[in-house]
Amino acid sequence: MTAAGWIRVDCHVHTVASGDAVLRVEQLACRAVELGLDVVFVTDHNETSAALAAQGRDLGVRIEVGEEVRTADGEVLGLFLTERIPYVLPIREVVRRIRAQGGLVGLPHPFDPLRAGAGAVADALCAEGAVDLVEVFNAKVHDPAHNDAAAAFASRHGLPVTAGSDAHDVTGLGAAYVEMPDFDGPREFLAALAQARPVGELRPHAPRFPVARNAPAQPNRGASAVR
Numbered sequence: 190m191t192a193a194g195w196i197r198v199d200c201h202v203h204t205v206a207s208g209d210a211v212l213r214v215e216q217l218a219c220r221a222v223e224l225g226l227d228v229v230f231v232t233d234h235n236e237t238s239a240a241l242a243a244q245g246r247d248l249g250v251r252i253e254v255g256e257e258v259r260t261a262d263g264e265v266l267g268l269f270l271t272e273r274i275p276y277v278l279p280i281r282e283v284v285r286r287i288r289a290q291g292g293l294v295g296l297p298h299p300f301d302p303l304r305a306g307a308g309a310v311a312d313a314l315c316a317e318g319a320v321d322l323v324e325v326f327n328a329k330v331h332d333p334a335h336n337d338a339a340a341a342f343a344s345r346h347g348l349p350v351t352a353g354s355d356a357h358d359v360t361g362l363g364a365a366y367v368e369m370p371d372f373d374g375p376r377e378f379l380a381a382l383a384q385a386r387p388v389g390e391l392r393p394h395a396p397r398f399p400v401a402r403n404a405p406a407q408p409n410r411g412a413s414a415v416r
Contacts, residue, residue, distance in 0.1 A: 202230065233256060265280060354389075
Protein backbone atom coordinates (compact mmCIF):
# COMPACT_ATOMS: atom_id res chain seq x y z
CA MET A 190 0.00 0.00 0.00
CA THR A 191 1.60 3.28 -1.10
CA ALA A 192 1.20 6.52 0.83
CA ALA A 193 -1.38 9.10 -0.24
CA GLY A 194 -0.16 10.98 -3.29
CA TRP A 195 2.43 8.31 -4.05
CA ILE A 196 2.43 6.00 -7.07
CA ARG A 197 4.19 2.91 -8.41
CA VAL A 198 6.18 3.37 -11.61
CA ASP A 199 7.82 0.66 -13.73
CA CYS A 200 10.44 2.68 -15.59
CA HIS A 201 11.61 0.13 -18.18
CA VAL A 202 9.18 -2.05 -20.19
CA HIS A 203 9.16 -3.44 -23.75
CA THR A 204 6.28 -4.27 -26.08
CA VAL A 205 6.08 -6.18 -29.35
CA ALA A 206 7.34 -3.03 -31.07
CA SER A 207 10.79 -3.86 -29.70
CA GLY A 208 11.03 -6.87 -32.00
CA ASP A 209 12.24 -9.22 -29.24
CA ALA A 210 9.21 -8.88 -26.91
CA VAL A 211 5.78 -10.51 -26.90
CA LEU A 212 3.96 -8.04 -24.63
CA ARG A 213 1.08 -6.18 -26.27
CA VAL A 214 -0.03 -2.81 -24.89
CA GLU A 215 -3.45 -4.19 -23.93
CA GLN A 216 -1.83 -7.05 -22.01
CA LEU A 217 0.51 -4.59 -20.36
CA ALA A 218 -2.40 -2.44 -19.20
CA CYS A 219 -4.45 -5.32 -17.80
CA ARG A 220 -1.50 -6.76 -15.90
CA ALA A 221 -0.41 -3.35 -14.62
CA VAL A 222 -3.87 -2.79 -13.14
CA GLU A 223 -3.75 -6.22 -11.48
CA LEU A 224 -0.34 -5.43 -9.98
CA GLY A 225 -1.28 -1.97 -8.76
CA LEU A 226 1.13 -0.14 -11.06
CA ASP A 227 0.11 3.44 -11.78
CA VAL A 228 2.59 4.44 -14.49
CA VAL A 229 4.62 2.45 -17.02
CA PHE A 230 7.38 3.84 -19.19
CA VAL A 231 7.25 1.96 -22.50
CA THR A 232 10.90 1.95 -23.56
CA ASP A 233 11.04 -0.16 -26.69
CA HIS A 234 14.33 -0.84 -28.42
CA ASN A 235 15.00 1.99 -30.88
CA GLU A 236 11.27 2.58 -31.30
CA THR A 237 8.54 4.84 -29.87
CA SER A 238 5.51 3.96 -32.01
CA ALA A 239 3.72 1.75 -29.47
CA ALA A 240 4.33 4.15 -26.60
CA LEU A 241 3.16 7.18 -28.57
CA ALA A 242 0.02 5.35 -29.71
CA ALA A 243 -0.79 4.26 -26.15
CA GLN A 244 -0.12 7.58 -24.45
CA GLY A 245 -3.34 9.26 -23.42
CA ARG A 246 -5.52 6.19 -24.00
CA ASP A 247 -7.88 5.17 -21.23
CA LEU A 248 -6.08 1.94 -20.33
CA GLY A 249 -6.32 2.09 -16.55
CA VAL A 250 -2.59 2.81 -16.32
CA ARG A 251 -0.67 5.89 -17.41
CA ILE A 252 1.76 5.31 -20.27
CA GLU A 253 4.83 7.50 -20.59
CA VAL A 254 6.96 7.48 -23.74
CA GLY A 255 10.53 6.29 -23.63
CA GLU A 256 13.06 4.52 -25.81
CA GLU A 257 16.05 2.29 -25.16
CA VAL A 258 18.51 3.49 -27.77
CA ARG A 259 21.46 1.40 -28.87
CA THR A 260 24.78 3.14 -29.46
CA ALA A 261 28.31 1.89 -30.06
CA ASP A 262 29.09 2.78 -26.43
CA GLY A 263 26.08 1.03 -24.90
CA GLU A 264 22.37 1.58 -24.44
CA VAL A 265 20.76 4.78 -23.23
CA LEU A 266 17.25 5.32 -21.90
CA GLY A 267 15.40 8.36 -23.13
CA LEU A 268 12.31 9.19 -21.04
CA PHE A 269 9.50 11.65 -21.87
CA LEU A 270 10.20 11.57 -25.59
CA THR A 271 8.03 12.99 -28.35
CA GLU A 272 9.68 11.24 -31.29
CA ARG A 273 11.94 8.30 -32.12
CA ILE A 274 15.72 8.57 -31.97
CA PRO A 275 17.69 6.42 -34.47
CA TYR A 276 20.00 3.77 -33.04
CA VAL A 277 22.90 4.44 -35.42
CA LEU A 278 24.00 7.67 -33.74
CA PRO A 279 26.96 8.31 -31.40
CA ILE A 280 26.03 8.27 -27.73
CA ARG A 281 26.53 12.01 -27.23
CA GLU A 282 24.30 12.78 -30.20
CA VAL A 283 21.62 10.55 -28.65
CA VAL A 284 21.94 12.51 -25.41
CA ARG A 285 21.64 15.77 -27.34
CA ARG A 286 18.49 14.61 -29.14
CA ILE A 287 16.86 13.40 -25.93
CA ARG A 288 17.53 16.74 -24.27
CA ALA A 289 16.29 18.62 -27.37
CA GLN A 290 12.90 16.93 -26.87
CA GLY A 291 12.80 17.98 -23.24
CA GLY A 292 13.47 14.38 -22.22
CA LEU A 293 15.62 12.79 -19.55
CA VAL A 294 18.74 10.70 -20.10
CA GLY A 295 19.09 7.46 -18.15
CA LEU A 296 21.60 4.62 -17.99
CA PRO A 297 19.91 1.19 -18.03
CA HIS A 298 21.74 -1.82 -16.51
CA PRO A 299 25.04 0.07 -16.95
CA PHE A 300 27.30 -2.58 -15.41
CA ASP A 301 25.74 -5.81 -16.66
CA PRO A 302 28.52 -7.34 -18.82
CA LEU A 303 26.06 -9.64 -20.62
CA ARG A 304 24.06 -6.71 -22.00
CA ALA A 305 24.98 -3.48 -23.70
CA GLY A 306 25.28 -1.13 -20.76
CA ALA A 307 27.17 2.14 -21.09
CA GLY A 308 29.26 1.59 -17.97
CA ALA A 309 32.57 2.05 -19.79
CA VAL A 310 31.73 5.67 -20.64
CA ALA A 311 29.42 6.43 -17.73
CA ASP A 312 31.92 8.45 -15.69
CA ALA A 313 32.82 10.56 -18.71
CA LEU A 314 29.15 11.22 -19.48
CA CYS A 315 28.50 12.27 -15.89
CA ALA A 316 31.51 14.60 -15.96
CA GLU A 317 29.86 16.28 -18.97
CA GLY A 318 26.50 16.56 -17.18
CA ALA A 319 24.95 14.23 -19.74
CA VAL A 320 23.15 11.83 -17.34
CA ASP A 321 19.93 12.61 -15.46
CA LEU A 322 19.26 9.28 -13.75
CA VAL A 323 20.59 5.77 -13.25
CA GLU A 324 18.68 2.48 -13.26
CA VAL A 325 19.89 0.87 -10.03
CA PHE A 326 17.53 -2.10 -10.04
CA ASN A 327 16.96 -3.97 -13.27
CA ALA A 328 15.01 -7.17 -12.70
CA LYS A 329 16.84 -9.06 -15.44
CA VAL A 330 20.47 -8.68 -14.48
CA HIS A 331 22.18 -12.05 -14.07
CA ASP A 332 24.04 -11.04 -10.91
CA PRO A 333 22.73 -8.70 -8.16
CA ALA A 334 26.22 -7.22 -7.94
CA HIS A 335 25.58 -5.46 -11.24
CA ASN A 336 22.66 -3.58 -9.68
CA ASP A 337 24.78 -2.85 -6.62
CA ALA A 338 27.47 -1.36 -8.86
CA ALA A 339 24.86 0.88 -10.52
CA ALA A 340 23.61 2.05 -7.12
CA ALA A 341 27.14 2.84 -5.96
CA PHE A 342 27.78 4.74 -9.21
CA ALA A 343 24.59 6.81 -8.79
CA SER A 344 25.52 7.60 -5.18
CA ARG A 345 29.04 8.62 -6.15
CA HIS A 346 27.73 11.05 -8.75
CA GLY A 347 24.71 12.24 -6.74
CA LEU A 348 22.23 11.12 -9.40
CA PRO A 349 18.54 10.16 -8.96
CA VAL A 350 17.76 6.45 -9.28
CA THR A 351 15.09 4.36 -11.00
CA ALA A 352 14.04 0.72 -11.18
CA GLY A 353 12.44 -1.25 -13.98
CA SER A 354 11.29 -4.75 -14.79
CA ASP A 355 12.78 -4.66 -18.29
CA ALA A 356 9.78 -6.87 -19.04
CA HIS A 357 9.45 -8.39 -22.49
CA ASP A 358 6.42 -10.53 -21.59
CA VAL A 359 3.40 -10.22 -19.32
CA THR A 360 4.85 -12.29 -16.47
CA GLY A 361 7.88 -10.03 -16.18
CA LEU A 362 5.94 -6.79 -15.76
CA GLY A 363 6.24 -5.16 -12.36
CA ALA A 364 9.20 -7.23 -11.21
CA ALA A 365 10.85 -3.90 -10.34
CA TYR A 366 9.44 -0.41 -9.93
CA VAL A 367 9.80 2.75 -7.87
CA GLU A 368 7.37 4.05 -5.26
CA MET A 369 7.43 7.84 -5.51
CA PRO A 370 5.32 11.00 -5.32
CA ASP A 371 3.12 11.58 -8.34
CA PHE A 372 4.48 13.84 -11.06
CA ASP A 373 3.51 15.78 -14.16
CA GLY A 374 6.28 15.88 -16.73
CA PRO A 375 10.03 15.33 -16.69
CA ARG A 376 11.05 18.06 -14.25
CA GLU A 377 8.55 16.95 -11.60
CA PHE A 378 9.53 13.33 -12.21
CA LEU A 379 13.20 14.11 -11.64
CA ALA A 380 12.42 16.08 -8.48
CA ALA A 381 10.15 13.32 -7.14
CA LEU A 382 12.88 10.72 -7.64
CA ALA A 383 14.71 12.32 -4.71
CA GLN A 384 12.15 10.59 -2.50
CA ALA A 385 11.72 7.44 -4.59
CA ARG A 386 12.07 3.95 -3.16
CA PRO A 387 13.17 1.20 -5.59
CA VAL A 388 11.40 -2.13 -5.10
CA GLY A 389 12.20 -5.30 -7.00
CA GLU A 390 13.11 -8.92 -7.35
CA LEU A 391 15.32 -10.59 -9.91
CA ARG A 392 13.51 -12.72 -12.46
CA PRO A 393 15.00 -14.98 -15.14
CA HIS A 394 15.07 -13.56 -18.63
CA ALA A 395 12.06 -14.72 -20.63
CA PRO A 396 13.06 -17.16 -23.39
CA ARG A 397 12.96 -15.56 -26.82
CA PHE A 398 11.59 -18.74 -28.39
CA PRO A 399 9.34 -21.46 -26.88
CA VAL A 400 11.21 -24.13 -24.95
CA ALA A 401 10.81 -27.67 -26.31
CA ARG A 402 8.61 -29.85 -24.11
CA ASN A 403 11.44 -32.29 -23.35
CA ALA A 404 14.13 -29.65 -22.92
CA PRO A 405 15.96 -29.63 -19.57
CA ALA A 406 14.65 -27.19 -17.01
CA GLN A 407 16.49 -23.91 -16.57
CA PRO A 408 18.28 -23.42 -13.24
CA ASN A 409 16.59 -21.21 -10.67
CA ARG A 410 18.66 -18.07 -10.29
CA GLY A 411 16.97 -17.05 -7.09
CA ALA A 412 15.49 -13.70 -6.16
CA SER A 413 16.62 -10.49 -4.63
CA ALA A 414 14.67 -7.55 -3.32
CA VAL A 415 15.28 -3.91 -2.62
CA ARG A 416 13.66 -2.73 0.55
